[in-house]
Amino acid sequence: MVDRGRRTAREFFLLALFAAALLLISAHANAATLVRVSVKAPDHVRIWTAPPLTAAQQRPANFHFSEAAAPDAPMSVTAVTPQSDGSVLLTVDTTVRASERYRLVIDDPPLARDVAPSRLALLLAVFLSSALIQNFVFTRYLGLCIFFGVSKKTDTAVGMGVTFTAVMVFTAMFSWAVDSFVLRPLHLEFLQVLVFIGAVACVVQFLDTMLKKTHPVLHRGFGVYLMLITTNCIILAVPLLNAQAHATFGEALALALGSGLGFALALFLMSCARERLELARVPKAFTGLPIAFALAGLFALAFMGFSGLDFFR
Amino acid sequence: MSAHGTTPAVSGPPPSPWQLLVNGILTENPVFRLALSLCPAVAVTTTVLNGLILGVAVLAVQVLSSMTVAIFRGVIHPRVRIPVYTIIIAVWVSAIDMTLAAFAPAVYAQVGLYVKLIVAFAIIISRLEVFASRQPLVPSFFDGLGMGLGFLLALVTIGAFRELLGNGSVLGYHVLPSQPLLFFALPAGGFFSIALLMAFFNWLERARGGKPAASGGSHG
CATH class of the missing domain: 2.60.40.1220 (Immunoglobulin-like)
Incomplete structure (x- = not known):
C-alpha cells in the first residue's frame, strides 16, 4: 500500500513537473x-x-x-x-x-x-457608397433618360424605383454567377456586354412570368415598368461595374441593392420637386426638360455633400 | 417629320443623303431635339476629347449597325426584331470597345464604362427600328452617319462649353488665364450646362417659329 502510494505520489509529481514545463514552454512561445x-x-x-x-x-x-x-x-x-x-x-x-x-x-x-x-463593414461601405456617394443619377449620370421620363409623378416614381431595385438585385446575382463561373475561367471577358444584356433580358422575362402567375395584383401594378427596363443603361451598368471590380458575391449584391435604392431615392426626391414645379412660373425657353435638368443639377450639388462621408471612423 | 420623341417610321422613297445628314445634325439632333441618350451627354463631357472619343464610338456603332440591319432586313422576322437588333448592336459595341481600349487607352480609362453602355442607348435602336429596317443600304448609311454626327457634335459642343468654363482650356490647351467657373467641370455642372444649352436651342427654335423640343420620357 505504502509502495503504491509512494509511486502514485511520484507519478503525480512527474506529471506536475511535465505540465509545468509545458506551461513554461508555451508561455515562452506566446511571450507576447x-x-x-x-x-x-x-x-x-x-x-x-x-x-x-x-x-x-x-x-x-x-x-x-x-x-x-x-x-x-x-x-x-x-x-x-x-x-x-x-x-x-x-x-x-x-x-x-x-x-x-x-x-x-x-x-x-x-x-x-x-x-x-471587417467583412460586414466592407459590405456596408459598398452599399452606402453606391447609394449616396456614387449615386447613379447624380454622380455617375446613369439612367438619366428614364429618370427624367418617369419622375413627373410620385406614384410612378416609387413603382419604378422598387421595380428597378428588384431587377438589379436579380440581374447582379445571375450575371455574377455567369461572370465568375463561365466567362472568367474560360477567358471570355470580351463577351461581357453581349452576355450581360442577354442576362438582363432573361431576368426581366423570368420576373414578368413569375409575377404574372404568383402575384397577379403586383404584376398589374409593376408589370408596365418591367418591360420598359429590359435594355436600360442603369441595369446593365451594375453587372459591368461588378465584373470590372472582380467583386465577391456579397459585394455584388451590396452594390446592386445600394444602387437600386439610391436610384429609387433620386426618383422619389425628383418627383416631389417636379410636382411643385408644375405650379411655378418658368421662363418659356426653360419649360420641360431644361428646367428639370437645372433641378437635377441642384440635387447633384446637394449630393456632393456626401462625398466626404467616411464610414470607418 | 416631327421633332417630337416619337418619330414616325420612314417608309416610301428614301430622302436624299444631304437631307438625311441635315436631319440628323439639326432637325432631329439626338441630344438637343429628341432628348435621347442623355446619360453620356452629361457623363463624359467634362473635356472635349472625352466627348469626341465617345461621339466617334457612337458614330461608328450607329453606322455599322444601321448598315448591318439594312442588309439583313429581309431575313429578320418582325416578331424577334428587337432582340436581333440588340445582339447586332452588342456585337459592334464589343468590337469598338476593344478597338478603343487598344488605340486610346488613356481616354478609354475614363469613358470605358460608357462605351460598353452604348449597347443600351435608345438613339441607336430607335434609328434601326425607324429607318434602317425599312430602307436599303445606302440611305441607311447616310441616316446613321447623320445621326452619329449629330450626336458627336452635341457631345463636342457640351464638352467645349464645360471645358472652357470649368478648366479654361479647349482640347487640353489653355486659352484662358484662369479657371473661370470650376463648377462646370463638377458633376452638378454637367446638368446645368445641358439645361442652359437646351434652353438656348429651344429659344433659337422658338425665334425661328418652330416647335419646342421633346419633353423627354424615351428611355435608354
Whole structure:
C-alpha cells in the first residue's frame, strides 16, 4: 500500500513537473501576442497586445506600418501614445482608412499581423457608397433618360424605383454567377456586354412570368415598368461595374441593392420637386426638360455633400 | 417629320443623303431635339476629347449597325426584331470597345464604362427600328452617319462649353488665364450646362417659329 502510494505520489509529481514545463514552454512561445489591431481614420492605429508593451518598447522606430500591397514602403510612425487600457496608439504621417488592407510589424517583441477590414463593414461601405456617394443619377449620370421620363409623378416614381431595385438585385446575382463561373475561367471577358444584356433580358422575362402567375395584383401594378427596363443603361451598368471590380458575391449584391435604392431615392426626391414645379412660373425657353435638368443639377450639388462621408471612423 | 420623341417610321422613297445628314445634325439632333441618350451627354463631357472619343464610338456603332440591319432586313422576322437588333448592336459595341481600349487607352480609362453602355442607348435602336429596317443600304448609311454626327457634335459642343468654363482650356490647351467657373467641370455642372444649352436651342427654335423640343420620357 505504502509502495503504491509512494509511486502514485511520484507519478503525480512527474506529471506536475511535465505540465509545468509545458506551461513554461508555451508561455515562452506566446511571450507576447497581438490581440487586436484597429485602424482609426485618418491617421491613427490602435494596438492591443498581451502582455502590454513596456515603456522601452513604445518607441516609434519599433513599429513598421505599411499598406499590404507595398510592405517595403512603410509609413513613418510619428508618435506612440500609451492608452489607459494597456493598448498603444500609433500616429502615422499618412492618411489611413479602415477599409484598406495594411501590414503591421513590431521588432520587439517580434510580432506581425495583416490588418484587414471587417467583412460586414466592407459590405456596408459598398452599399452606402453606391447609394449616396456614387449615386447613379447624380454622380455617375446613369439612367438619366428614364429618370427624367418617369419622375413627373410620385406614384410612378416609387413603382419604378422598387421595380428597378428588384431587377438589379436579380440581374447582379445571375450575371455574377455567369461572370465568375463561365466567362472568367474560360477567358471570355470580351463577351461581357453581349452576355450581360442577354442576362438582363432573361431576368426581366423570368420576373414578368413569375409575377404574372404568383402575384397577379403586383404584376398589374409593376408589370408596365418591367418591360420598359429590359435594355436600360442603369441595369446593365451594375453587372459591368461588378465584373470590372472582380467583386465577391456579397459585394455584388451590396452594390446592386445600394444602387437600386439610391436610384429609387433620386426618383422619389425628383418627383416631389417636379410636382411643385408644375405650379411655378418658368421662363418659356426653360419649360420641360431644361428646367428639370437645372433641378437635377441642384440635387447633384446637394449630393456632393456626401462625398466626404467616411464610414470607418 | 416631327421633332417630337416619337418619330414616325420612314417608309416610301428614301430622302436624299444631304437631307438625311441635315436631319440628323439639326432637325432631329439626338441630344438637343429628341432628348435621347442623355446619360453620356452629361457623363463624359467634362473635356472635349472625352466627348469626341465617345461621339466617334457612337458614330461608328450607329453606322455599322444601321448598315448591318439594312442588309439583313429581309431575313429578320418582325416578331424577334428587337432582340436581333440588340445582339447586332452588342456585337459592334464589343468590337469598338476593344478597338478603343487598344488605340486610346488613356481616354478609354475614363469613358470605358460608357462605351460598353452604348449597347443600351435608345438613339441607336430607335434609328434601326425607324429607318434602317425599312430602307436599303445606302440611305441607311447616310441616316446613321447623320445621326452619329449629330450626336458627336452635341457631345463636342457640351464638352467645349464645360471645358472652357470649368478648366479654361479647349482640347487640353489653355486659352484662358484662369479657371473661370470650376463648377462646370463638377458633376452638378454637367446638368446645368445641358439645361442652359437646351434652353438656348429651344429659344433659337422658338425665334425661328418652330416647335419646342421633346419633353423627354424615351428611355435608354
